[in-house]
Amino acid sequence: MHLSSVIIGPVVTEKAERLKTSGTHVVRVHPDATKIDVKNALRKYYDVEAASVRALRTRPKHRTGRKGETIEKRHRSKRMIIRLTKKSKALDLMNFQTS
Numbered sequence: 001m002h003l004s005s006v007i008i009g010p011v012v013t014e015k016a017e018r019l020k021t022s023g024t025h026v027v028r029v030h031p032d033a034t035k036i037d038v039k040n041a042l043r044k045y046y047d048v049e050a051a052s053v054r055a056l057r058t059r060p061k062h063r064t065g066r067k068g069e070t071i072e073k074r075h076r077s078k079r080m081i082i083r084l085t086k087k088s089k090a091l092d093l094m095n096f097q098t099s
Contacts, residue, residue, distance in 0.1 A: 006033045006041040010093050011079055023084045025091050031078050038080050045097055049088040054081040 008028040010016070016026040029038060035053040042048050061074035084091060 001030065001032055001037055003037065003041040003044055006030055006037045007045075007093070019081075023086075023088075023090075025082045025084070027080055027082065027093070029078050029080050031076070033078065033080075035080070038082070042082065042091070046091060046093070046095065047089070047097060048091050049085045050082050051085045052083045055079075056081060 006029055008030065011026040011028055013026075019026065027038075035055060038053050039050050042050050056079045058074065058077045058079070060072055060076045062070045063073050065071045082091070
């Protein structure tokens with residue numbers, strides 16, 4: 001997997017915003033990404049060092065609609081909870097460095 005396509009974007013929820021004050025960030029990642037891929041992508045493209053990376057998968061949630069059809073209410077996704085080291089700078093996902 002190419003490292004530039006590992007991190008999709010930030011997760012914007014109340015809990016994720018509250019965690020940012022303690023140096024913990026929550027990001028959406030590619031479904032096939034591993035913890036090592038995420039650490040390497042953060043080091044290479046965002047110039048930050050991760051102390052720990054935890055994985056979280058969300059299962060899709062379905063509901064039965066009219067005439068027996070199923071509606072997907074929540075899509076399948078994969079998130080990573082990243083805790084940065086004390087000496088690392090803050091993670092800014094808008095600052096993608098290619099070099």
